Amino acid sequence: MSSPFTAADPAPRPGPGPEPDPAGPQPSRGRVVGIGEALIRLTTPGHLRLEQAGTLEVSVGGAELNALIALAQLGYSTEFVTRLPDNPLGRRVAEHARRFGVGVSAAWETDGRQGLYFVEPGAQPRATEVLYDRAGSAACGLAPGQVDWAATLADARALHSTGITCALGQGPEDALAEAFSHAREAGVTTSFDLNHRSRLWSPDRAAAAFRRMAPLADVIFASAHDLALVLGRTGEPDRLAQEFRALAGGPVVVLRDSTRPAPDRVRVQVTVVADTAVTGAPAEAEVVDAFGAGDVAAAAYLAAALAGTDAAMAAGVAARACAHMHTVPGDGWVLRAGELDPDYGDGRRILR
Template sequence: MLKVSRVVRPLMDLVTFGEAMVRLSPRAGEQLDDARHCDVHVGGSELNVAVGAARLGLGARWISRLPETPLGQLIARRAREAGVDLSRVVWTKGERVGLYFVEAAAVHYDRADSAMSRIGPGVIDWPRALAGARWFHLSGITPALSTTAAAATAEALAAAKQAGATVSYDLNYRPQLWSGERARAVQEPLLGQVDVLITNQEDPRAVFGLAGGEDVVARALQERFGCRAVVVTLREPSGSGRRTRSAIALADGTIHRGPSCDVGVVDPIGAGDAFCAGLIAGLLRSDDWGTAVRWGVALSALKYGVPGDFSAAGQDDLERALQHLEDDR
């Protein structure tokens, strides 16, 4: 069984570490090359997870590096409005925030040389940042940002293990940031310190050359890295503007299967991060894998229905979604 840290009255239930960016999306029917108006959102995998957890009532802290610019302040304000603690964010001068642009199904990045990409070992006071934390989460995006960010990721993982936190890691492969070969070489030494490895169906093949059904891939990853649990999220198109969402978790020698949920898609970005938030919250609240996978699937389904990167669901919304899934069984 996965033993979640049982610190009494933790300073933070969850700590996450990674980059956030400003997202610009043309209005419906417009393309970037002729757009006159864009909706402005804030997002980043690890911040999205922290927001999702905070809105479910967990104490959540996000650690990053931000410039003292209007865009840096925008990111901070949106995160604070969602209830996320930013007390360990490092503020810098003369640097930039990454941007990304979303039109229809296409995503375009302008994130090179961002403030977070310049992070390195020794920048974060990890013992203070992780003091009392029960869970630490990050993704494969962070070490992909730069060589120094990869070194900072290794430092963070070691500190989290030293602090006694449960560590989860979303593989989250981004071919725009690095090749599969580079992703494998950098992450193989890191994943031995991970308790819960989370991935989708595609990334294990791209990074580690692992093919097969989700059960086969989960067992291969667990055998390879010794993680206590491996979670594979499942998604398939199910009609015009709809997707089916589910997941499995290999833990304690058992495959735990989540429900299948067919949902309409308003905005798919951040649904995987919402799943991580629901999974983590479910484990911290119940220490039961069946519950955790259901929470992850339900929260990701809810995220599909709202624009932007952040989950908007609170605990009451989650409970209603879970009841709906139960009624559909």
């Protein structure tokens, strides 16, 4: 069975910009807006630790931007609402977004700073580690009243963000609540990935923010760990999701489950929990870089759901997209037409 959608033809590619389409611009499947923070990512080469590294690989990441990049790959028009410092690092973030076809609606701060995060790739039994340096960044200045949401959401089909934005501080959390409230009033689908980051804030603060945001969301993306954090107990993921739905007023909950059948492989399965729970076909991949995979899964599910795809197929596509992202270095997803089809490549390691 083929995917219910394919990459935009041609897919935006890293480099100076997307290659021109000889057939002319392709119609958009709709417009999706995201709000949050993008970061400069600094990765140690190989498996060096920060104490050892003499060089760092520079790229751009951030959950909301990663999801918008994925949606752009899948043919949606996208716009990223954020705050950036008016300096080379802020411009690097904006250029990265635009390179992948994502529009940028940024408030530029003259004296602002750009959030950073450092990545030390691990090797079993040593885990990959992330060190954040984002306190006081320009995006921490997000606050209510800064964005004309009626204009920004005009013709939008969905508004997406994550719990990471709430973790930046009370101002960003309030801004996100304002944005979601406007979207709900305008009939725009609201999409929220809990995406708990334990190194950014305490469990109590995270749970409180998630409980506040959940009733404003039509679609919630979560892991079983995220749900247990909010509910204060562990249990079967499907039951946790139903209990969370009751607490939040009935949003669709999309559960991601990633396991490692081998140290260098990942198995992804996605379950959509509404009145009933529907699990899609699993997908496996060789792991090159796990960053951004959950963001891509959320984007792929949202793209499929907006296209009217049934829950089982949408869950399967989300799992395949998530697995595929594990094979792509960096946070920005690069997808080529046909690569999400289950029979792509007929199992061959080299296509030639």
